[in-house]
Amino acid sequence: MSILEVSDLSISFNQYTSGLKQRKLNVVSGLDISISEGEILAIVGASGSGKSLLAHSILGILPSNANVSGTIKYKGEALTAKRQESLRASEIALIPQSVNFLNPLMRVGKQVRSPANDKATIKAQRAAFERLHLSPEVEDMYPFELSGGMARRTLLSTAIVRDAKLIIADEPTPGLDPVVIKEALQSFRDLADEGRSIMLITHDIEAALQIADRIAVFYAGTTLEVASVEDFTGDGERLRHPYSKALWRALPQNDFMPIPGSQPQATDLPSGCLFAPRCAFMIPDCSEVRPDMRDLRNGKVRCLHAT
């Protein structure tokens, strides 16, 4: 069963331009994803493709000038603002993109346990630190004393102590050395194998492929494909969307050929398929119709002629 289901999510921002004119900036449109119990869904996509906004909309922490439409269901029930607030403190944990999220004035052990500070929580915090290779002294440190890797592991231990059921990790590995990345990724896999669900947001397809079950490929605020990890193989012949194939081939161990062109801006989205202007397989229809997400070979794709 899906623990989280996002359907047809769109997010726009009201912006004032010169002369107090208002315009609506559509940054996410028609986005669909789901995560099952014990599953790791990786979200990959270029900077600005809407990954963090998806995370923030699930948690209900978008800025006040955001307009949201579509449905987000957690355990089969719609996530209302009230439910989001109580789940944020219990079952759903965000490991934010910025480590500035840590309170600079509070010792990290206390912070990880907060708001509880009873014996059982102290025990759980110490066990989580041990599990993530944070030595006992770290408990009494302040955030400025932590390295980037330690800060990220501290944030992850918060989710473990709280026994979160759904962990949303937004870029948990940038700037870490390869050994630490490997360890951090393995801890995500272990947590999923215990039955938790994880949304892993990353630029790093190779990292995602090491631990995820499925990968959602984001582009210009929508999902172009959802594929299982096994589909990323060979020349990319099992992938469905020309963009996912091109991303796969652009990896260093493959052809290492970048995709010409760049992702369109929210102010200037093409009217048909969002990828059409860069697509080597584009036909005239592609610039007229925005393709719906459809099921294809045990995955999903948003492309008129993917087979």
Ligand SMILES: Nc1ncnc2c1ncn2[C@@H]1O[C@H](COP(=O)(O)OP(=O)(O)OP(=O)(O)O)[C@@H](O)[C@H]1O
């Ligand atoms: N408060 C806001 N007002 C207007 N536009 C915004 C706002 N927040 C985000 N955006 C725009 O929405 C788009 C998606 O942003 P988002 O942070 O989700 O990207 P991302 O995929 O997480 O990128 P990155 O990989 O760089 O973290 C971007 O183009 C961004 O400029």
Ligand code: NI
């Ligand atoms: Ni982001």
